[in-house]
Amino acid sequence: MTDATDSQRDYRDTVFLPKTDFPMKAGLAQKEPAILERWAKIGLYQKLREARAGRETFLLHDGPPYANGDIHMGHAMNKILKDIVVRSQTLLGKDAPYVPGWDCHGLPIEWKVEEAYRAKKLNKDEVDPVAFRAECRAYAEKWVGVQRGQFERLGVMGDWATPYLTMNYQSEAIIAGELLKFAESGQLYRGAKPVMWSPVEKTALAEAEVEYEDVVSTQIDVAFQIVESPIAGLEGANAVIWTTTPWTIPVNQALAYGPEVDYVLVHPVLVGGEAAWGIIHAHPLYNGWFDRPVLVAAALVEALKARLKVSLKNIDLSAVGSPEVDLDLEIDPDVSIKGADLSGTIARHPMHKLGGFFARPRPFLPGDFVTTDTGTGLVHMAPDHGEDDFLLCKAHGIDPVFAVDGAGMYRADWLWLGGQGSVINKKFVASDGPICTDLREAGALLAATDDFAHSYPHSWRSKAKIIFRATPQWFIPMDTPTPSPLVGEGRGPLAQASGKDEGDVSLTPPHPSAASPLPPSPTRGEGDNRATLRGIALDAIENTRWVPERSINRIRSMVEGRPDWVISRQRAWGVPIALYVNRATGDYLRDPEVNARILQAFTTGGADAWFQADHQALLGEKYALADYEVITDILDVWFDSGSTHAFVVEARYGQDARADLYLEGSDQHRGWFQSSLLESCGTRGRAPYGAVLTHGFALDGNGRKMSKSLGNVVDPLKIIGESGADILRLWVAQTDYFEDVRIGKEVLAGTGDTYRKLRNTFRYLLGALDGFEESEKVAVAEMPELERYVLAKLAELDGELRAAAEGFEFNRYSRALTDFANEDLSAFFFDIRKDCLYCDAPSDPKRRAYRTVLDTLFHALVRYAAPILSFTAEEVWQARFPSEEGSVHLLDWPVLPEGAATSADWAAIRALRQTVTEAIEPYRREKTIRSSLEAEVTAPNLPLSGDALAELFIVSKVSDGENVTVTPTGRHKCGRCWRHLPEVAEDGLLCDRCAEVVG
Known part of the structure; x- marks a missing residue:
């Protein structure tokens, strides 16, 4: 130990405190745009595609929002959740591209354009339809651009350069082609039956x-x-x-x-x-x-x-x-x-x-x-x-x-x-x-x-x-026997279901027995279970993974009880029902040569081509235009979005490709989930997805539906501008999003607190690893029990996070990650080993082992956090490994060291540590003991030696006793490490370890 003359010396300059420039204050609102610019500059999304080429694919197909206004909290929740899924699947080593898209047709957009007409006291019906459609297209294009920027600001990574739009010419051509598949296979009829009709919008509604x-x-x-x-x-x-x-x-x-x-x-x-x-x-x-x-x-x-x-x-x-x-x-x-x-x-x-x-x-x-x-x-x-x-x-x-x-x-x-x-x-x-x-x-x-x-x-x-x-409408029947084989099963895209090469097909409505409004569902699993579209769809539902599992009941009941699908609308903005109906017979024309000319016209000029076409030229020499009615109804917008799997998934990834996951709100059981299911089952005999994830709605802090009239709308753009997107991303991950979720000031305050704790964990790791090099590493077998225990806990966390990611349970994922950071690291491991980090010699094996584990923790935790805290994880990674071209999002799931088994009963040790900490607390409040280092403790059935437990409990001494007791120590305090040890003769002098380190 040191001489008494050194008892007044200040040893702070000899302590190895963590060093980092990583700031405590996040400043996300200011930093995130710069990170986005960097990602765009280095082409991060394309780099990922190149890095993951040839790997197992994971295709999340984006359900298209309407391009008709600023994003709201529902949009933000949905897109963030999708991004977390895609990033986590990418982290797991898969090739997980994400192609965002927009629904550009239909009443929501047309209604907005009409509102502008009404404000100018103009009548839409007096405008040339092609000119009106051009205004709808321009309106949609404007909002696609606005929403694209807002979605990117959320940190959503995807193919923003070439998203899919239902109004792209190629999309419109494929939508028309999907309709003609139904027509050619006999799964289409025109009939007059009651449909839901809006007298204000003057159209049928889905x-x-x-x-x-x-x-x-x-x-x-x-x-x-x-x-x-x-x-x-x-x-x-x-x-x-x-x-x-x-x-x-x-x-x-x-x-x-x-x-x-x-x-x-x-x-x-x-x-x-x-x-x-x-x-x-x-x-x-x-x-x-x-x-x-x-x-x-x-x-x-x-x-x-x-x-x-x-x-x-x-x-x-x-x-x-x-x-x-x-x-x-x-x-x-x-x-x-x-x-x-x-x-x-x-x-x-x-x-x-x-x-x-x-x-x-x-x-x-x-x-x-x-x-x-x-x-x-x-x-x-x-x-x-x-x-x-x-x-x-x-x-x-x-x-x-x-x-x-x-x-x-x-x-x-x-x-x-x-x-x-x-x-x-x-x-x-x-x-x-x-x-x-x-x-x-x-x-x-x-x-x-x-x-x-x-x-x-x-x-x-x-x-x-x-x-x-009741109006004349076009329907896809749910209970008419479906021709076999189905389109897509070894047949051309527009092959004839009846074997005919040309001609007309009857429009007689194939109604079920009028005495029973809803015919019984076919028995699935038997010989005739694929006889109808309803039966095929119900089979497909049973063979799809539904997350959460209970959501299958909702979609099943809706398909079991739904009427025939009315696919026509009496509007102007959309893909027309490109059919010719024989005026004498009422039958629609079914001729592959005519259909090929129609689709070529759509490919070249989009759906507008139908409204300005030379219909005689499309009909060709075999048919006289005077004998045919040109249908000008447009398709239900749900048929458009229900066909996206054809012009996004199949068009980009191959004819046999289908999405691994659809992910939308629970309202889409009667919307996109169902229209996509029916469209694909009717043309391909299967669902377009392997799994469907359903999330709830975002409510205000009091659990009420957000409404402008109530003044309780929580604007995601305002949150991003004030707190940053990572706060919103963490909120999404923390919620039980399978149910409706709440968001407000109090909720976000809790999210901010969780974020600060995670950020502090990374800040500590960066500081504690200052100057760490590969040569400093220690093999797992040579590490102390505590380090091996923490590595074993990390392995447990790894398994938990992997299972949660594969189950799309990010509430479970984020909770496990934050609990590990707060309870296993900050409140336990870091707390115990701060003495070792600050005071042991850099060459000391225990300090080296600790820093080796910290390095392993850093590489694991920054990856684990990246799918959720996409901006912060990048900031953390660049703080330690600055690189012009590198990114944390290019990394794979961490590979952890093996051999971290430990023989100690750490559950008993931690339980006893908690008991001791609680026993000391009253003395701290009374200031009898100012620091746990001043305490001497007795406890029964000690699981380790007294010296080992003193270090783990951060006390002066632990000895065996019948009960847990706490007394102030009589030992003197080391002037450098502040531990109270028997070899320190006077307060302020150094213990043996510190004397050796200081030299």
């Missing part, structure tokens, strides 16, 4: 374009007088229906009953208030119907009575002193009717006196869908405006009449309310509106109130109500 909102509607009970029935006593009675869509009554064509439902005849009876009888009986509300019995389901008599009573209370009885009047419905005991017995019964429309359409008989038809949950047990049928209605009426020879036009108005020549509407206007359908007024005057309105609360579909774009409306 299910994915519809959202449901709570509304309050008018509910009415309407009487249809029975004029003929095989059941005695029914003629002259009123069959009563209940509906919340009064506007469908002018299009009624039949009534439906439940074959197994029990019905009764009831007689309206006034109870009390005889003086009011005359007023009530003469009131327009009861104009005649009060004198007739009413047919209603036995289970719904009381519900009907309650609704009639509400209307009764609305009658002014002040002239007779407002007596107490009640209404009862007396059940006729002599009449008991089973629904099936109503077959052959005929009623008349309430407006039958108008003649024409309204004078036709309204037959009673059996409907399995009729229930006694609500209403009256009888359902009025308007085949123009309901799927059940359409199928049931179709089976009995009743066709739609197309009374409601695209704007939601009754057509001008309609006998009742012609030229009036709109049917979604609340005033028009209200209890005092024209429909109810006319029904009341006809003596057919039993009850009407404007108070029925329920959920109703709206257009997600215009936010206006939609209607179900």
